[in-house]
Amino acid sequence: MAIPTSQLAPVDSSPIxxxxxxxxxxxxxxxxxxxxxxxxxxxxxAIIGSLLVVSLALCLLCLQFGATKLDMGTVLSTLSGWSAxxxxxxxxxxxxxxxxxxxxxxxxxxxxxxxxxxxxxxxxLQALLRNPLADPYVLGVSSGAALGVSLAMLFGISTTLAFxxxxxxxGFIGGLLSLGAMYRLARSRGRLPIQSMLLAxxxxxxxxxxLIMFITSIMDPNRSAGLIAWLMGSxxxxxxxxxxxxxxYVVGGASLLLQKAQIMNILTFGEETARSLGVETERVKKQLxxxxxxxTGAVVSVSGMIGFVGMVVPHAVRMLVGSDHRVLxxxxxxxxxxxxxxxxxxxxxxxxxxxxxxxxxxALTGGPMFLYLLLWRKDQLV
Amino acid sequence: xxxxxxxxxxxxPFMAHVSSRSFVDDAGRxxxxxxxxxxxxxxxxxxxxxxxxxxxxxxxxAVTDFCDFPPEAxxxxxxxxxxxxxxxxxxxxxxxxxxxxxxxxxxIIAALEQLKVPVFVxxxxxxxxxxxxxxxxxxxxxxxxxxxxxTMNLRQELIGIKSRMEKAxxxxxxxxxxxxxxxxxxxxxxxxxxIRLAGGVNVAAKxxxxxxxxxxxxxxxxxxxxxxxxxxxxxxxxxxxxxxxRQWTGMTAVKAGRLRQIPSSIVNRPGPRIVQALRMLAEIVxxxxxxxxxxxx
Numbered sequence: 001m002a003i004p005t006s007q008l009a010p011v012d013s014s015p016i017x018x019x020x021x022x023x024x025x026x027x028x029x030x031x032x033x034x035x036x037x038x039x040x041x042x043x044x045x046a047i048i049g050s051l052l053v054v055s056l057a058l059c060l061l062c063l064q065f066g067a068t069k070l071d072m073g074t075v076l077s078t079l080s081g082w083s084a085x086x087x088x089x090x091x092x093x094x095x096x097x098x099x100x101x102x103x104x105x106x107x108x109x110x111x112x113x114x115x116x117x118x119x120x121x122x123x124x125l126q127a128l129l130r131n132p133l134a135d136p137y138v139l140g141v142s143s144g145a146a147l148g149v150s151l152a153m154l155f156g157i158s159t160t161l162a163f164x165x166x167x168x169x170x171g172f173i174g175g176l177l178s179l180g181a182m183y184r185l186a187r188s189r190g191r192l193p194i195q196s197m198l199l200a201x202x203x204x205x206x207x208x209x210x211l212i213m214f215i216t217s218i219m220d221p222n223r224s225a226g227l228i229a230w231l232m233g234s235x236x237x238x239x240x241x242x243x244x245x246x247x248x249y250v251v252g253g254a255s256l257l258l259q260k261a262q263i264m265n266i267l268t269f270g271e272e273t274a275r276s277l278g279v280e281t282e283r284v285k286k287q288l289x290x291x292x293x294x295x296t297g298a299v300v301s302v303s304g305m306i307g308f309v310g311m312v313v314p315h316a317v318r319m320l321v322g323s324d325h326r327v328l329x330x331x332x333x334x335x336x337x338x339x340x341x342x343x344x345x346x347x348x349x350x351x352x353x354x355x356x357x358x359x360x361x362x363a364l365t366g367g368p369m370f371l372y373l374l375l376w377r378k379d380q381l382v
Numbered sequence: 383x384x385x386x387x388x389x390x391x392x393x394x395p396f397m398a399h400v401s402s403r404s405f406v407d408d409a410g411r412x413x414x415x416x417x418x419x420x421x422x423x424x425x426x427x428x429x430x431x432x433x434x435x436x437x438x439x440x441x442x443x444a445v446t447d448f449c450d451f452p453p454e455a456x457x458x459x460x461x462x463x464x465x466x467x468x469x470x471x472x473x474x475x476x477x478x479x480x481x482x483x484x485x486x487x488x489x490i491i492a493a494l495e496q497l498k499v500p501v502f503v504x505x506x507x508x509x510x511x512x513x514x515x516x517x518x519x520x521x522x523x524x525x526x527x528x529x530x531x532x533t534m535n536l537r538q539e540l541i542g543i544k545s546r547m548e549k550a551x552x553x554x555x556x557x558x559x560x561x562x563x564x565x566x567x568x569x570x571x572x573x574x575x576x577i578r579l580a581g582g583v584n585v586a587a588k589x590x591x592x593x594x595x596x597x598x599x600x601x602x603x604x605x606x607x608x609x610x611x612x613x614x615x616x617x618x619x620x621x622x623x624x625x626x627x628r629q630w631t632g633m634t635a636v637k638a639g640r641l642r643q644i645p646s647s648i649v650n651r652p653g654p655r656i657v658q659a660l661r662m663l664a665e666i667v668x669x670x671x672x673x674x675x676x677x678x679x
Contacts, residue, residue: 066597066599067597067599067600067603068599094632099599102629103598103602104599217464217465218447220448220463221463221464221485222650225560226559226563226565229560229565234562236562236563239626348597348599352597353589353594353596353597353600354568354589354590355563355595355597357563357595
């Protein structure tokens with residue numbers, strides 16, 4: 001990933017008749033420049049590098065825990081044996097190797113990707129809507145995806161379409177449709193006013209959630225239990241095929257968002273300021289917004305509704321590394337991944353041999369964290 | 383739940399003289415029926431099957447959306463399930479509502495009590511409970527002879543299957559209620575009991591809940607010898623979901639190719655077809671044993 005230089009976004013060659021900088025905007029720009037948080041290449045490497053190391057260590061640690069506790073030696077030797085042979089089928093006989101390579105590893109990887117995506121989308125939406133409460137759930141995309149899955153379950157659709165399992169596919173379609181609806185509702189005269197975007201999202205969310213409730217209420221109770229369990233979040237991915245498709249998607253979407261870090265920095269000063277600095281705000285908003293929605297649709301279709309990651313993680317990371325999106329985005333991605341991997345490890349082990357839905361763990365740990373920030377660190381909450 | 387009247391001096395529960403017309407339900411409530419009811423509403427598929435099985439199906443005025451057996455039940459008026467429409471219930475002027483304890487909202491029972499509609503709550507957790515329910519319904523609806531014949535036959539068949547299975551070697555079983563996430567049956571659930579009666583050992587036996595979300599790691603460690611998937615029209619585990627289980631090539635059940643299906647509507651319902659469900663399970667778990675010599679109905 002290319003590290004953006006600290007220049008501002010290139011101005012279009014066409015001369016822009018820009019409104020004068022608002023007083024407020026100028027002050028903010030000055031503040032930002034004087035805050036000492038000017039990003040150096042060394043600082044970026046130090047922050048992201050150390051987070052990467054911690055992430056890797058945490059994932060290895062979490063690979064030890066589960067129905068059986070493996071020691072680190074076994075974890076490492078299994079991993080190295082696998083990477084040496086390169087074939088997953090080799091693990092077909094040794095149960096602990098199968099458990100590690102086919103259950104734990106995919107789960108840890110899925111958790112990392114899902115958590116990372118949710119956090120990155122959270123940062124993006126918070127920048128876009130300049131609202132600290134924005135997270136992937138606010139826009140109704142995740143409930144749209146969840147409705148798609150619920151419908152597939154209601155009608156017992158079980159076909160595989162183009163090698164994709166039906167449920168994620170339906171989730172994806174549902175997410176996209178609700179995004180489209182939101183877009184049509186919020187758009188006025190070719191613009192996307194932030195107020196109407198938030199409003200449309202909140203109302204759509206409520207309506208879609210009601211439809212999901214309706215579906216669970218008319219289903220056979222024996223069947224709806226499965227749907228409700230899925231809605232509460234689960235990181236069980238049935239095979240590496242789905243996982244690798246999802247990974248491609250997440251890495252693609254996230255790297256596109258990471259490239260827009262500098263523009264997000266400018267957007268946080270307000271649209272007027274951004275326009276006066278030569279940013280085509282409407283076009284940028286649409287792009288960011290679509291990327292965020294696509295990523296959310298993919299995440300929900302794989303893992304259900306996991307809340308709080310997109311809201312809590314960006315806030316915590318902001319306190320640690322400041323609000324420059326060039327650091328905030330990658331750092332949030334890593335931190336979100338870690339948070340969800342840790343939460344899922346708790347979900348897998350706390351009631352072994354049973355599991356609890358990971359969405360419950362994220363809400364019960366993320367909620368209090370957020371309230372703590374709210375109570376004691378009000379001044380630092382952006 | 384209604385408080386029973388206390389004896390003035392004794393503080394003991396007031397002993398209503400138990401006539402053949404009064405019945406105590408599974409919620410500990412006492413209902414008195416002056417004459418056998420003729421307009422009955424059933425609020426569970428299992429209950430509907432029981433009423434038909436003792437020959438009183440013609441008295442049902444409404445059943446749930448999920449009552450599809452026997453075929454005559456499907457033709458009855460529908461009234462919802464876990465959240466039945468109270469006005470529709472009242473409009474049918476029932477003289478008895480048969481309600482399951484699970485899935486039903488408790489406030490519905492309270493509301494019906496307020497409206498002076500006799501509600502009889504049934505909670506079957508064992509096969510014995512089902513047989514007892516059949517007997518009670520027989521007396522309640524004035525079909526005691528039919529109910530007795532039925533329970534007698536069922537009991538004989540049950541004993542036949544049990545005695546054969548007691549000698550059989552235990553087989554490790556995983557019953558897949560839901561694949562993503564994995565939900566199975568644990569101790570305290572009805573199906574767990576059936577698996578044990580059928581000569582199986584439930585791999586989720588150590589779980590704390592009746593319907594636990596079992597971790598896949600535990601499944602591989604316990605290594606089930608048979609996987610059982612409930613299947614049905616709009617419920618149960620789809621073919622493609624079942625196929626995903628074949629990826630666990632180290633599992634004994636997959637090696638032996640023992641992925642079996644069972645009709646969910648028979649196994650999930652604590653009703654008169656439960657012995658049939660047990661027979662199916664027993665044939666899946668112990669196909670080597672010949673069950674046909676026991677009474678076949």
